[in-house]
Amino acid sequence: MSVGLMESAAPAPAPAAAPPSEVAVQLTNVSRWYGNVVAVNDITFSLGAGITGLLGPNGAGKSTILHMMAGFLAPSAGEVRVAGMTAWKNPEVYRHVGLVPEREAVYPLLTAYEFALMNARLHGIADAEAAAERAIDTVDLRHAMHRRIGGYSKGMRQRAKIAGALVHGPRILLLDEPFNGMDPSQRMQMMVLLKQLADQGKTILISSHILEELDQLANNVLVIVAGRLAASGHFRQIRRLMTDRPHTFTLQSSDDRRLAAALMAEASVQGLELGEHLTVRASDRGSFALALPRVARAAGVTLFELHPTDESLESVFSYLVKR
Structure with a gap:
């Protein structure tokens, strides 16, 4: 996979200036x-x-x-x-x-x-x-x-x-x-x-x-x-361009079971897991982020915490290397 995103005091006096350029x-x-x-x-x-x-x-x-x-x-x-x-x-x-x-x-x-x-x-x-x-x-x-x-x-x-x-x-x-x-x-x-x-x-x-x-x-x-x-x-930009990999979130709410049931109807939600926290796998990060507060409000559930679990540098690096 290739993602197209190319692009205290000083210890000593600076050397003679290099040719002016933003690219070093x-x-x-x-x-x-x-x-x-x-x-x-x-x-x-x-x-x-x-x-x-x-x-x-x-x-x-x-x-x-x-x-x-x-x-x-x-x-x-x-x-x-x-x-x-x-x-x-x-x-x-x-x-x-x-x-x-x-x-x-x-x-x-x-x-x-x-x-x-x-x-x-x-x-x-x-x-x-x-x-x-x-x-x-x-x-x-x-x-x-x-x-x-x-x-x-x-x-x-x-x-x-x-x-x-x-x-x-x-x-x-x-x-x-x-x-x-x-x-x-x-x-x-x-x-x-x-x-x-x-x-x-x-x-x-x-x-x-x-x-x-x-x-x-x-x-x-x-x-x-x-x-x-x-x-x-x-x-994080690289992660968001990985359209073939679901985005994973953990949530805590006033009623994780009710929220999970409500989220199952959302097109962006690919999978759910109930445990100590509610874990959600979403196909599209933006769509899920917009849908979550609407779904929680309609279900009468209060959201306490929301954490992306696969947007660390370690997660991105591991995925790219395994591919």
């Missing part, structure tokens, strides 16, 4: 294959400011897409443009991109401050020391900034990697499993930081298996299945 990242008919194995198959999408979640099962092609966007891999076909420029073999792109790879891309003998400082110097920042300290403060590592990264917990190593990616103030952040190893408090702090960066106009792409965080963070999602783009857009 553009993939056009992009494919990547390794011999006879097709990892990414004819994918097109664009990203602007805000947070986008990149979702897919293991082996779906998510890391390949991130590596092409970061300029590490050439597309076998199609075009990848980042900050208005071709990503492949173009060092100028790195002025505008911060990458946090999933693998451990840190040097264990360096301190977090030294790691951020090294990245600042590689980017040619005039006051590299100040930029490194700002990045360290942004990820809340000042208390451990002079300890070697090899002695950090995994969550702290993740934050050190993020500090290194933020040190030059990029407009585009590519994050591969950034919440790995973080405890609940660290995840909450990171979510606040990413929202702040998005509010500043940054373009942030997050590949993650932690759907709960993306449910709260992402403006949009890209769902990759078997190398293809299965759906894109806000996950």
Whole structure:
């Protein structure tokens, strides 16, 4: 199934401005294959400011897409443009991109401050020391900034990697499993930081298996299945376009049995189940939402609660992958 919905302080001074454009990242008919194995198959999408979640099962092609966007891999076909420029073999792109790879891309003998400082110097920042300290403060590592990264917990190593990616103030952040190893408090702090960066106009792409965080963070999602783009857009919009899947609701009322009997006559209602709550399966969300208060009023029933049970990001993702 393909759904057509395409479409704190800064850690360091922003780099030279990229060519003006609302689109920060553009993939056009992009494919990547390794011999006879097709990892990414004819994918097109664009990203602007805000947070986008990149979702897919293991082996779906998510890391390949991130590596092409970061300029590490050439597309076998199609075009990848980042900050208005071709990503492949173009060092100028790195002025505008911060990458946090999933693998451990840190040097264990360096301190977090030294790691951020090294990245600042590689980017040619005039006051590299100040930029490194700002990045360290942004990820809340000042208390451990002079300890070697090899002695950090995994969550702290993740934050050190993020500090290194933020040190030059990029407009585009590519994050591969950034919440790995973080405890609940660290995840909450990171979510606040990413929202702040998005509010500043940054373009942030997050590949993650932690759907709960993306449910709260992402403006949009890209769902990759078997190398293809299965759906894109806000996950609730995607869900509402799934016309072949009934919408499920749970209700509580003053008389669930009477309400169930009355609802059976509605054309939009496909199924009912009485238990601790009344569960309703409806073919059309809008029609059911309009009919419910009318039916309840006619039956003399008071509605207390109504909850959609299949409009979470996890539900949408699971359905797309199973298809």
